[in-house]
Amino acid sequence: xxxxxxxxxxxxxxxxxxxxxxxxxxxxxxxxxxxxxxxxxxxxxxxxxxxxxxxxxxxxxxxxxxxxxxxxxxxxxxxxxxxxxxxxxxxxxxxxxxxxxxxxxxxxxxxxxxxxxxxxxxxxxxxxxxxxxxxxxxxxxxxxxxxxxxxxxxxxxxxxxxxxxxxxxxxxxxxxxxxxxxxxxxxxxxxxxxx
Amino acid sequence: xxxxxxxxxxxxxxxxxxxxxxxxxxxxxxxxxxxxxxxxxxxxxxxxxxxxxxxxxxxxxxxxxxxxxxxxxxxxxxxxxxxxxxxxxxxxxxxxxxxxxxxxxxxxxxxxxxxxxxxxxxxxxxxxxxxxxxxxxxxxxxxxxxxxxxxxxxxxxxxxxxxxxxxxxxxxxxxxxxxxxxxxxxxxxxxxxxx
DNA sequence: GTCTATAAAGGGATAGAC
DNA sequence: GTCTATCCCTTTATAGAC
Numbered sequence: 001x002x003x004x005x006x007x008x009x010x011x012x013x014x015x016x017x018x019x020x021x022x023x024x025x026x027x028x029x030x031x032x033x034x035x036x037x038x039x040x041x042x043x044x045x046x047x048x049x050x051x052x053x054x055x056x057x058x059x060x061x062x063x064x065x066x067x068x069x070x071x072x073x074x075x076x077x078x079x080x081x082x083x084x085x086x087x088x089x090x091x092x093x094x095x096x097x098x099x100x101x102x103x104x105x106x107x108x109x110x111x112x113x114x115x116x117x118x119x120x121x122x123x124x125x126x127x128x129x130x131x132x133x134x135x136x137x138x139x140x141x142x143x144x145x146x147x148x149x150x151x152x153x154x155x156x157x158x159x160x161x162x163x164x165x166x167x168x169x170x171x172x173x174x175x176x177x178x179x180x181x182x183x184x185x186x187x188x189x190x191x192x193x194x195x
Numbered sequence: 196x197x198x199x200x201x202x203x204x205x206x207x208x209x210x211x212x213x214x215x216x217x218x219x220x221x222x223x224x225x226x227x228x229x230x231x232x233x234x235x236x237x238x239x240x241x242x243x244x245x246x247x248x249x250x251x252x253x254x255x256x257x258x259x260x261x262x263x264x265x266x267x268x269x270x271x272x273x274x275x276x277x278x279x280x281x282x283x284x285x286x287x288x289x290x291x292x293x294x295x296x297x298x299x300x301x302x303x304x305x306x307x308x309x310x311x312x313x314x315x316x317x318x319x320x321x322x323x324x325x326x327x328x329x330x331x332x333x334x335x336x337x338x339x340x341x342x343x344x345x346x347x348x349x350x351x352x353x354x355x356x357x358x359x360x361x362x363x364x365x366x367x368x369x370x371x372x373x374x375x376x377x378x379x380x381x382x383x384x385x386x387x388x389x390x
Numbered sequence: 391g392t393c394t395a396t397a398a399a400g401g402g403a404t405a406g407a408c
Numbered sequence: 409g410t411c412t413a414t415c416c417c418t419t420t421a422t423a424g425a426c
Contacts, residue, residue, distance in 0.1 A: 010409070025303040029223040031401060045410045047403070054402065103362040104299035108220040122364065149382070152367060153375050157356045157382075164355035165348075167298040169317065172347060180348050187344070187352075191386025205391070226419060240392045242421070249420065 011049045014039060018050075019061035023100040027058050027109040058109075059117050063124055065100060070128035072097070077132060083140045084189060090133050091162050091181040099166035102129065102159060130155045137192075146192035158188065206244045208234060213245075214256035218295040222253050222304040253304075254312050258319055260295060265323035267292070272327060278335045279384060285328050286357050286376040294361035297324065297354060325350045332387075341387035353383065 017038045021030045032054055036043040050057045076089035102125060110118040133155035141148040161184050165177045175183075212233045216225045227249055231238040245252045271284035297320060305313040328350035336343040356379050360372045370378075 008409090025306070026221065026224065026299070029221065029303045029307060032403090033401070041409085042411060043401085044403080044405095044412080048409055099298075099302065101296075101298050101302060103294075103296050103359055104221065104303065106362050106364060107294065107296060108224045108299065111220070112224060126367075149378060150369060150375065152369070153360075153378065156359050156363065157379055160355045160359035161352045164298055164351050167301050168351065169301060172321070174345060174347070180345065183344060183348065184352055187386035188382065189386070190388070190390075191382035191384070193385070195385075203391090227421090228419070236391085237393060238419085239394080239421080239423095243391055 008049075014046060014049045015057075015061050015064065018057055019065050020098045022058055022061055023065055023098045026101070026104050027112050032057075055113050055117070058113065059121065062105075062109075062121055066121070066124045066128040069093070069097065069100070070132060073129070073132040077136060083136065083145055084185065086136045087158070087185045087188065088182065090136070090158070091185060092178065094159065094162045095166065095177050095181060099163055101163060101167070129159060133158055140192075144194065146189070147194055149192065154188075154192075158184075203244075209241060209244045210252075210256050210259065213252055214260050215293045217253055217256055218260055218293045221296070221299050222307050227252075250308050250312070253308065254316065257300075257304075257316055261316070261319045261323040264288070264292065264295070265327060268324070268327040272331060278331065278340055279380065281331045282353070282380045282383065283377065285331070285353070286380060287373065289354065289357045290361065290372050290376060294358060296358060296362070324354060328353055335387075339389065341384070342389055344387065349383075349387075353379075 014035070018030075018035045021034055021038065032046055033043045035057075036046055046057075047053075050060075072093045073090055076093050077086045080086040080089045105125065106122065110122060130152055134151040137146065137149070137151040137154045140146045141151065162181055165180055168177075209230070213225075213230045216230055216233065227241055228238045230252075231241055241252075242248075245255075267288045268285055271288050272281045275281040275284045300320065301317070305317060325347055329346040332341065332344070332346040332349045335341045336346065357376055360375055363372075
């Protein structure tokens, strides 16, 4: 897909650092100097690992991030047996990762890059994040375990609720994020029981 | 509180435009040129209305935005009588406003401005957005209408779920945002029923 | 109130030394 | 692989004309 230098240890470090920063703050809010500083190298040195510049770096690590979420979510969800444990697995995965703010990505990051890349990433976000979780609700719906609500909406709601726990500043945390996540899953399950 | 030129019609237009752009895309992603372009004037002309520059503009309009939310939420919630209509009123208010992404604001915008202003805005966000909605859950909890869950968490969850509807791209909208909001409120209410 | 011109700093990108 | 030096464009901000 591209003509990068051979994948080295060092290149991985660059991608990991950039991935974390972009996921947390977004495209415009992160400069290449921020990335370089976090790595302890100079900004120009980044171009050895990422010759195509900032936007290409953003697209590459964002796609990677989404794919890792897809893999992590599918694996953990697949390994869980009940509806509740599947949702817990999904929530715990999301809590274990650097917060990736889907809302910001769609509203702010996507308008700052080329439209072609933006729609590619949007599609990837759809089937890497929304679909694996929507699937849970779809299956539970067809077997009558829960009401049949719009599954994409439910997946989006669950993701944004869990993501909002990641964004919550420490001093508002009366309980741990995992405990709150479980409460919210209980709320969802009770709220979706067939009436 | 500050030494702005007399509040004119023109200054209001500037603030409104800046407010909308900053709320949608965030501090770093909006340039003063973007604001000026949207107004049809030159970037330097902004300084007549906002002599203290970009950060001061951001802080002023973000505070204004939060205060308007506080007023709008409190008014609409106060005018509603039942638990459900209060939550609907809050959701409809949020849907009626330019999407203000709290998560992005906390994670990205706040680290880009001076820490003092950041913590001021954080506090304002807390009592302008979270508290009015948390209040609904608190009151409903004490009279036994719903389970007593962490009300701040519930408020945060509701806000982020509704905000995520604003961010949803048009082509994923199988139903209107208002319809989805009602479904989600139903889910919350069913999920919070005393067991 | 808005303009042009311009200073000053920031940020992306390239060239070439080591 | 990383550095320094440098280019160039963007962005913030100021000065002064109209």
